[in-house]
Amino acid sequence: MKILFLNGPNLNLLGQRQPEVYGKTTLGDIEANVRGKAAKLSGVEVDFRQSNHEGELVTWIQQARGNASVIVINAAAYTHTSIALRDAITAAEVPTIEIHLSNIHAREEFRHHSMIAAVCRGQIAGFGANSYYLAFEAALLLQAK
Numbered sequence: 001m002k003i004l005f006l007n008g009p010n011l012n013l014l015g016q017r018q019p020e021v022y023g024k025t026t027l028g029d030i031e032a033n034v035r036g037k038a039a040k041l042s043g044v045e046v047d048f049r050q051s052n053h054e055g056e057l058v059t060w061i062q063q064a065r066g067n068a069s070v071i072v073i074n075a076a077a078y079t080h081t082s083i084a085l086r087d088a089i090t091a092a093e094v095p096t097i098e099i100h101l102s103n104i105h106a107r108e109e110f111r112h113h114s115m116i117a118a119v120c121r122g123q124i125a126g127f128g129a130n131s132y133y134l135a136f137e138a139a140l141l142l143q144a145k
């Protein structure tokens with residue numbers, strides 16, 4: 001199975017960006033950790049990407065159709081604005097898990113609404129870098145059923 005991790009804008013700055021909110025772990029550290037977990041299993045492939053561009057994320061979601069078993073997406077600020085990402089997730093027909101490092105529901109009101117939540121299988125938010133590792137486990141469970 002292939003798990004596609006997609007990361008939206010400003011997540012390349014993890015570790016330096018508001019560490020009190022997002023933690024000190026870099027995206028590279030998270031990727032290495034996820035890859036380490038996958039390496040211990042047989043037949044689990046990980047593709048891990050980040051983009052600051054909405055259209056690039058849309059393209060990657062489109063390309064996941066028929067290619068990825070599960071998408072794990074931290075759409076970052078596009079979570080709250082992007083009908084394009086929502087439509088791409090719907091069109092891709094790949095089970096998708098929405099994740100956030102912070103608990104978006106406990107933050108500013110504009111972060112409470114997710115444009116993509118309704119077209120995802122579920123949401124994991126508020127566990128810092130562990131949100132990624134929990135999503136990895138959730139992706140395995142989705143595939144196992």
Ligand code: DQA
Nearest residue numbers: 074075076077100101102111
């Ligand atoms: C985020 C939460 C979003 O509201 C914010 O715009 C981000 C990161 C998170 O992982 O907590 O960039 O998706």
